[in-house]
Amino acid sequence: MRMAKGDERAYKQVFDRYWNKIYQVALGFLKGPEQAREVVHLVFIRLWEKRANVAAVDDFDAWLFIMARNTILNFLQQKARSPDNTAISQDVVPDDLLTPSALLEYKETLSIIQEAIQTLPPQQARIFQLSRNGGLTYAEIAAELDIAPATVKSHIIRALNTIREYVRKHGGHSMAVVWVLAEIIL
Structure with missing residues (x-):
């Protein structure tokens, strides 16, 4: 404002x-x-x-x-x-x-991404959520879960690949996926 x-x-x-x-x-x-x-x-x-x-x-x-x-x-x-x-x-x-349909496209893709996250294995989903929702770094997630940072990185990479593939198969829009995943990673 x-x-x-x-x-x-x-x-x-x-x-x-x-x-x-x-x-x-x-x-x-x-x-x-x-x-x-x-x-x-x-x-x-x-x-x-x-x-x-x-x-x-x-x-x-x-x-x-x-x-x-x-x-x-x-x-x-x-x-x-x-x-x-x-x-x-x-x-x-x-x-x-800047139309309502473009906004709808973004929100639909966001919904598909949420569905994709639900399909992740439990440990991978937990690590992904700590990264996304918690804003934690790989090192912070590793310390919290008592695992190696390389393991965290591996889980994040696999989660991102699974999410991208799920979105691709379910009709998500690539620009929205890139935007949302960039937000998650950064």
Whole structure:
């Protein structure tokens, strides 16, 4: 709400919290770190431009995900159309792409991810939840469960692979999966 009123410190907090998540998603779809950084900067420029709209947003994470997704897609389209691969549209995210159907897509994929987590073996699910919900590092999880950090890492990798496969088989949307899993990992 403070950001919506123009508070630059609040904007900086949002920037610090979400920059790496958006960067990881962008990096997964773009060819290199420079392009990913460029897209992230475009997302945050657009966020500042649309800050007044944030007050009316019910689910900021989903809204920002949609903005990031659309920015990445727009960037890829612009790059494909540009012979020298340097032109980028000033209007990065058209308002009509931030639609209820895109929000529904995100929420449906989130639901499928929750179903996938329920299919994990108990120890793997517990480790995954400690990482996701508890925000614990591999070392902290290892200490809590009295296992090796390498074992924690192995469980997380297997859990992520299982979740990705489950979502793929059950019709989840890849951009939402990348966003949610980046949020879990980071």
